[in-house]
Amino acid sequence: MSRKVPAFAASYRPRATSYVCDIVLAMKNFWTKLPKPFFALAPLDDVTDAAFRRLIARYGKPDVMCTEFTSADGLIFAGDSGQAKLRAKLLFSDSERPIVAQLFTSSPERMKKAAEHVAELDFDGIDINMGCPDRAVEKSGCGAALIKNPKLARELIRAAQEAGLPISVKTRIGYLLDELDTWLPELLAENLSAVTIHARTRKEMSDVPARWDTVARAIEIRDKMKSKVFIIGNGDVKDIFEAREKARVSGCDGVMLGRAILGNPFLFSNSQEFKNRKEAKLKALSEHLVLFEELLAETANYATMKKHFASYIKGWSGAKELRMKLMETNRVLEALAIINGDI
Numbered sequence: 001m002s003r004k005v006p007a008f009a010a011s012y013r014p015r016a017t018s019y020v021c022d023i024v025l026a027m028k029n030f031w032t033k034l035p036k037p038f039f040a041l042a043p044l045d046d047v048t049d050a051a052f053r054r055l056i057a058r059y060g061k062p063d064v065m066c067t068e069f070t071s072a073d074g075l076i077f078a079g080d081s082g083q084a085k086l087r088a089k090l091l092f093s094d095s096e097r098p099i100v101a102q103l104f105t106s107s108p109e110r111m112k113k114a115a116e117h118v119a120e121l122d123f124d125g126i127d128i129n130m131g132c133p134d135r136a137v138e139k140s141g142c143g144a145a146l147i148k149n150p151k152l153a154r155e156l157i158r159a160a161q162e163a164g165l166p167i168s169v170k171t172r173i174g175y176l177l178d179e180l181d182t183w184l185p186e187l188l189a190e191n192l193s194a195v196t197i198h199a200r201t202r203k204e205m206s207d208v209p210a211r212w213d214t215v216a217r218a219i220e221i222r223d224k225m226k227s228k229v230f231i232i233g234n235g236d237v238k239d240i241f242e243a244r245e246k247a248r249v250s251g252c253d254g255v256m257l258g259r260a261i262l263g264n265p266f267l268f269s270n271s272q273e274f275k276n277r278k279e280a281k282l283k284a285l286s287e288h289l290v291l292f293e294e295l296l297a298e299t300a301n302y303a304t305m306k307k308h309f310a311s312y313i314k315g316w317s318g319a320k321e322l323r324m325k326l327m328e329t330n331r332v333l334e335a336l337a338i339i340n341g342d343i
Contacts, residue, residue, distance in 0.1 A: 029166045030064075030098040030124050031193040031230055034254070037247035038063035039240065039268060040196075040232060042258030043102040043127070043170070045069055046304050050091035051291035055284065056261065057095040060269025063254070065096045069129045072105035072114030073140075088299040090121055098124035100168065104132065106141030106152065108159035115163035125193065126160050130171040133202050144202035147175045150186040157190045168194035170234070170256075173214045174201045180214055184221050187229075194230040196256050210235025216250040232256050240270045263311025278316045285312040286339050293332040302330060 041048060041056065043066040048056075053065055070089045074082055092099045101118045103126060105111050115126050130153055132143030139145075146153040153169075160167050169187055173180045178201060187195055197218050199210040215233035222231055230253040237243050243255040261267050265284050285308070292305050306327055313323040322338070329335045 028124075028164070029193055031166055031168070034063050036253060037244065038254040039243055040064035040254055040256040041066055041261065041268070042234060042256045043067060043069050043129070044258055044261075046307065047262065049292075049300065049304070050088065050295045051288060052261075052265070052308075053096050053099075054093055054291050054295070055288050056265045056268065057093070058287070059265040059284065060267065061095070062257075062268040064098055064100060065092075066100045066102050066127055067092070069102045069104050069132060070114075072103045072110045073107065075103075075114045075117055076110050085299050088296055090118070090123075091295055092123070100125040100127045102127040102129055102170070103160070104129040104137065104142045105156070106146075108152075108155045111156050112159040112162050115160040115165070119163040119165050123165065125166045125168060126163065127168045127170055127196075128156055128160060130169050130187075131198050131202070133205055144172060144175060147172065147179065147183055147202065150183065154186060154190055157187070157192065161191060166193040168192060168196065170196040170198065172198045172200055172202050173211070176203045177201060178214065180217060181221065184218055185225060188222060188225050188227045192229050194232055194254070196232040196234050197252075199233065199235040206235075212246055212250055215246075215252050219251045230254060234258065240268065263308065263314070278319075281312050282339050285309075286336060288312075289332045289335055289339075297332070302332070305332070305335070 039062045041053070041062045041064065045068050048066065048068055056062070057065070068089050070086055074086045078086060090101055101123045103111065103114050103118070105114065118126055129143055130146040134143060137143040141149065141152070146156070157167055157169065169192060171187070174183060184195070197215050199212055199214045200206065200208060212233060212235070215231065218231050222229060232254040233246055233250055233252040234256040237246055237255055237257050238260050243257060246252070247255050257267060263281065288308065289305060292300070309323050309326045313319045313326070325338050326335050329338065
């Protein structure tokens with residue numbers, strides 16, 4: 001059933017910007033040049049780091065890649081050690097373009113400074129996290145907590161825009177309940193390029209099936225507002241075949257895939273050939289380990305790599321034993337030696 005869009009939203013037009021700024025932003029706005037539907041890699045903390053993104057780009061690059069979510073506060077205030085870890089989250093190569101840095105904060109001032117830093121690093125865009133359900137993140141007024149504070153959410157968007165890059169937002173359909181009809185218009189009232197809708201509430205976490213009918217409703221809300229913001233659907237999409245079907249049925253402009261990438265850097269290549277092949281998966285894991293050593297060994301804990309072992313190593317005889325051996329390792333070279341002996 002069609003739901004009523006709030007009166008203020010139906011007549012709202014984004015705040016005016018200078019003609020020159022509009023032209024410059026339009027030239028930088030990669031979103032407008034993407035195919036339809038397009039497919040994006042979700043920001044997964046301690047998963048889609050610089051090493052894994054580099055590997056994904058080799059095996060089948062999505063239309064848009066996104067960094068792990070990164071604290072804007074930390075980029076401004078962290079000490080030397082903290083700065084090194086945070087800046088490692090923002091490492092990227094040209095092979096990953098277009099590449100978007102995802103930031104979170106509850107301070108417009110710190111968002112502005114962090115966004116300017118991201119622009120200096122030559123990212124293609126900035127995404128603001130307004131959906132993370134982590135208690136520590138919410139306690140500081142960030143992530144999903146912003147669904148309850150639309151005024152601050154809009155201030156953060158405006159602050160990020162001062163860096164001159166296209167801005168997108170990743171959020172949920174509501175906090176405790178489905179609030180899409182009031183929450184989404186607040187976002188669309190700003191000069192955004194895209195909004196990713198994780199089709200669950202904050203309360204639901206990932207404990208219930210994603211409700212893709214809400215993505216279709218987001219399109220309806222967007223169209224009634226005569227907004228040109230791209231709507232990206234997200235939640236429970238297992239492969240590109242399903243992503244295309246979700247886009248067709250919901251009418252969304254793009255689909256963001258997250259957990260499906262675990263152990264499957266081939267995901268966006270749409271290739272089934274490598275999906276369950278032992279040799280291909282072990283080769284990919286070996287490359288992943290080498291990239292981790294090259295890019296992140298000095299700033300990230302090796303335990304981060306261990307999170308990937310269960311995803312890569314499954315589906316064949318002896319996989320459990322190999323996985324257990326790898327979990328006992330403490331260095332990349334140890335893991336590579338075991339894998340090479342098993343290939």
